[in-house]
Amino acid sequence: MKPVLLEANQPERFYRGGAAIAELRGAVNAAEWGPEDWVASTTTLFGQHTAGLAALPGGELLRSAIEAAPEAWLGAEHVAEFGANPALLVKLLDAGQRLPVHCHPSDSFAASHLDCRFGKTEAWVVVGTTGADPVVYVGFREGVDEATVAAWVASQDTSTMLHALNEVPVKAGDTVFVPAGLPHAIGAGVFIVELQQPTDFSVLLEWTGFAEEGDSSVHLGLGFEAALGCVDRSGWAAKRLDGLVRHTADQRGPSVDLLGEQSLEFFRADRVHTESPVEFDPGFAVLVALEGSGGLSTQTGGSLELVRGNTVVLPHAAGSCRVDGDLVLVRCRPPIVGGSTS
Incomplete structure (x- = not known):
């Protein structure tokens, strides 16, 4: 078993980006709809059979290789806990435009509604930015009741939703931990290494301009009445929010x-x-x-x-x-x- 150098793996997504990924990798061209590189992925896009899966040199899917020799790839202790699943998805994500306001289900919500052990807690390691004011949006500043969130989603009141979130300036070296349920969006010009649980579960609170009307994937096929049950509607004031954000640019060492x-x-x-x-x-x-x-x-x-x-x-x-x-x-x-x- 040896380390394996991987090619880019950029499934088509619903928003623009990819120039920063191309520049990092030394590629000539950036695909307009290639804002994510799913690195060493054994996870598929929601509702897809193979899209998103990473291939090893020679064409074998990494998922198939791990399933054939899970302990060699993952270690016996990991396999005893998680089976032949790395329990990890890593992406390069280059936001060529602001992402929609969305959130992800917790483990318990995914287990009860989606028959899956994993929800989708994630974290962002900011590795580059462009533009004058790179920001991310994380958590409601003040608590919001269930009816209000439902009304925002039904009317697609994007400006009110976005204004209700904490706007957090970011630069290279910053990291943001995003617990499952926390509503969030990544601003244009932010380039991250993203770590997450190994699912593609997203509930789009804002879908206008990002998905076709009637696309059931925006609520994971559950309907919004059920899907909005995964939203963290609590308030994330400055002191609480500070626990999610780190500034590491000036930290060196091995x-x-x-x-x-x-x-x-x-x-x-x-x-x-x-x-x-x-x-x-x-x-x-x-x-x-x-x-x-x-x-x-x-x-x-x-x-x-x-x-x-x-x-x-x-x-x-x-x-x-x-x-x-x-x-x-x-x-x-x-x-x-x-x-x-x-």
């Missing part, structure tokens, strides 16, 4: 924890700086090279030369590994088994 303890039961993310060699313990991981060049070598003998824009999937059975050179990487990992460090 490995910078980007998300903290609140993310451990969902996923983990570190920014790795290789001014001196950095070693990792065995474990499934997805690596995104943001800057520089260097090398990755593993206990089993697998090695790769890495440059800015490379994305890599690292199997558990590759053993411990070492990264050196002059690289800046984001290392994305599945949740801690058991949901905590204890």
